[in-house]
Amino acid sequence: MDLVTILDIAIGGLLMGGIYALLAMGLSLQYGVARVLNIAHGEFIMLGAFATYTLYTAFGINPLLTLAIVGPIIFIIGFLLHRTLFTRLRISSPSPGAFESRSLLATFGILFIIQNLALIGWGANLRAYSYLNFGVNLGGAIFTANRLVSLGFAIGIGLAFYIFLVRTRMGKAIRAAAQDPATASLMGVNINRVLAICFGLGAVMAGFAGTLLSMRVPINPAMGMNYTIIAIIVIVLGGLGSIPGSFIGGFILGIIGTVVTYIEPSLSLAAYYFIFMLLLLVRPKGILGK
Amino acid sequence: MTKKLLFGLITITLVALVAVPLCSSSCVPAPAPAKDSIVIGASRPLSGMNAMIGDAAFGPIMTMWEEEVNAAGGIYVADYGKKLPIEYLIYDDATDVGTMVRLTEKLILEDKVDILFSSCGTAFISAQAPIANKYGYVLLTAEGGATIMRDALYGLPYVFISLPFSDHYQLPVFADMLAAKGAKTAYIVSIADLHGVEYSGVAAIEFARVGIDLIASVSVPETQEDFSIIIKDAKAANPDVFCVFGYPPQVLPCTAESMALGFNPKCFIAGPGANFGFYQFTFIEALGPNCVDGVLCFAAANRATSPEFAELYDDLEAIVSPAMLDWWGHPYYAPLVQIWQEAIEETGTLDQDILRDYIATHHFDTILGDTYFEMSGEGGGGLLVKETHPGEIGQWQNGVVEIVGGGPWSNTVITADFIYPKPPWPTP
Amino acid sequence: MDITALTSRRFLVPGLITLTVLATLPLYGSLYTVILITTILMYIILAVSWVIFSGPTGYMSLASAAFFGVGIYTAAVLMPNTGQLLPLPVVVAIAGLISGLLAVLVGALTLRLRGIYFAIFTFGLVEIIKQVLLYWEFEVTHTRGRFVVLVDNDTVFYIMLGIFVALMLTVYFIRRSKFGLALQSIGENEEAAAHTGINVTMVKVITFGISAIFMGAAGAIMATRWTYIDPYIAFNPLFSFMPVLMAIFGGMGQLYGPVIGAAIFAYLQETLQTTFPYYYMLIFGIVLVVAILYLPNGIVGLIQKLIQRWRKGGSAEQNANT
Incomplete structure (x- = not known):
């Protein structure tokens, strides 16, 4: 194995992992903090991807600039969804377990609703565009520019979010809520508002992932489920409720995926799950789980 | 005691709630209505992964045909002595084979559609073909074709495969x-x-x-x-x-x-x-x-x-x-409706057996040119012959x-020379 | 509350009536009614089997599609349209046993995982089996899908009904047995149960296996309805999620919860897909969200509330009379 191949696999893994990390951070906020296992997570990815596609092809807006439009819109959708639906469910559920199963069912409903609305709005057709699709040479290994840019944005968003968590009041409130919602609300944190913001931010990260994905992957209204599954796997791998864990878990899974694709592409998905399940058996609480 | 009665009552009510609407439509024999349209049933993927195929492939051909036929007042069916407009009854199979099979049987058994149109996707057609055949409904398949289906045709006299595939040709x-x-x-x-x-x-x-x-x-x-x-x-x-x-x-x-x-x-x-x-x-x-x-x-x-x-x-x-x-599919989906129309007009009936025999034995003049099926032995289904392919x-x-x-046969129309090697990709 | 008493006599009479209504269905029901009820029974079997294990133990299993799929694939291999190798009931039994064995193996390996970790592990199982089968068919047997023999719809219905009855009887006997008591005490407090000398792992693994047997059997009989099987069709993750949703929708507190949940869920889906094909998901989604908001304890909760109200109303009337 020469150096270029090693670079190919290593950087290729990071490129794949960047998107996974973003996806998983979003779900980690929703499941790890807000306790909603959001099966409709992938639908927000789809919404982000379609919004970017439409803004780019119909209005010529640079796909990367669409992040600034996609972000606030999806945040409002996510925030309102939590305020109207999940807050109510949380308050009326007798136990955390009951809330988890009820919100799971509710997110299935949301998945159906969003997908059907997308079908009505955009039609069932597959869509794709090409943006920044040229090779960039990194020490002999060549990668497409759009994937490198995606990675840059994923890391940037991850870092910005980390600073937000550590430095701001809201960030501290979110961390407190992730540790223990009951104590957090005793300490004067408006828990409902914090959880709704978490849910909204989680949806935004999914939307951002969708924007970045749409630059290189064909999109359609039914695309979401695969990404939801990936995101769930990553947060489990990274450790529930651990946002850095999800971030790192995303990169680990990306590298595993790239390595197995290199070795035997037809078994890559099987190997992928096998390694994941093995990891789970060895470390039942995830890599960074406590 | 009241408790028991109560639960009994509720259970019975629930069973009745489910059972009554189920059989009400079929238990009570309805008087045969006067025939005023040709009802065409189809289980199509309106949602899910295959929606992107179905929506663009056979879907628009169906829409165009409906407009064309109904603008002309319908298709003349001699059995009824008048022109009958066509009417679609489309269900969403949500890209699930189990649902598609069940809805196909609903179209056949409960809705008693006059004509059955194809589902979408090779796996779906493979599952639909034995069902249509079982009830004696002609199935001209659209989006899908495979060697495994051709091999299965020997036991499926009502099934006709139109789309070319790997070794065909x-x-x-x-x-x-x-x-x-x-x-x-x-x-x-x-x-x-x-x-x-x-x-x-x-x-x-x-x-x-x-x-x-x-x-x-x-x-x-x-x-x-x-x-x-x-x-x-x-x-x-x-x-x-x-x-x-x-x-x-x-x-x-x-x-x-x-x-x-x-x-x-x-x-x-x-x-x-x-x-x-x-x-x-x-x-x-x-x-x-x-x-x-x-x-x-x-x-x-x-x-x-x-x-x-x-x-x-x-x-x-x-x-x-x-x-x-689509330059692969649309040339073969468009003739399907032409074949149906000609078969109905020429036989003057909606009887599936008569239609089946007509389609099996006749040459049609469609957009492809001379169009006909090769039958897979006695009691087998049909495969659109390679001589029908324009390319x-x-x-x-x-x-x-x-x-x-294209193959060395009569319908082939080559529109340009094959360029080999291909020019390099353009650079932005 | 003693679950044993709840499940026994109260449901005997309505159960027998339901059974009679169902058993004679092909005599008076339309051909399509038989098909639809077969599908509904399939969903009920999946949902109830899921609840047998996941209800008392609290493990959320997403392996249903794996066990169901193993049953489907077993039938596809043993009953190709080119020549049935074994009679149908034998195939159904074999499929159930293979699924059950798989569940015991997986259970022994993974029951130390809890919560979402267990859920995702079991979901991974579905994908792994699918991918390995694909690899096997692609590289070794070069199979491109399998056609299954066509079976008469009434036969399929009666076998499905048979599986359903067997499942209900199993649940009934489990709940009346020592084994059921052990399972129940594990559900209430696992550590305490272990202290009283219950082999906790053994009980859980066996229950997991039993629930898988019925899923596998249902899969085998469904394969003959779908007539064409490939790994994607057999191992559809939908069948991992559906039983969970149906059980939550119906309410898991009572055994009849998942039964009613699955029946209503499946019937609603069918009605929407055929009546509003272009808006089926939208309406279905809204129904789900509204149901979850206003029926916190599922359909069972609604029924119990109605009973209470009716009983109150009844006693008030009695008071007025006297």
């Missing part, structure tokens, strides 16, 4: 074209499903026949998104011919990655995927209208094939996005798909 023609140009080596990427297994398997046989070495045949899971490693491997192997036997979600990223990595094999074939308008539209913004020139696809006809095809594509473009035009292989040239390969 796409890949034999393709291999001959390559051999004529002196191609020596090939690299195959295929999706790990029925379609990928079939095409990579048949290609291996056909390539061997004409002396092309298969360097590698790689299969990838359907969720594979990152093709850079595979394209890099292919580039290092430097094959004359590069084949992607997958669907658009594999074909488009493979193409994009090949462009970015400067992978320029002498021949690049990708399908299904490169045979749609969106293949070009994906890259047109960045690279201009000739962005995918030289790429080969499976294709039968284009606007230059005949004035009828020019009209078909113009009509289609009026109702669907040009991104959805097998297309190539993007100057921003349109030209038909560059």
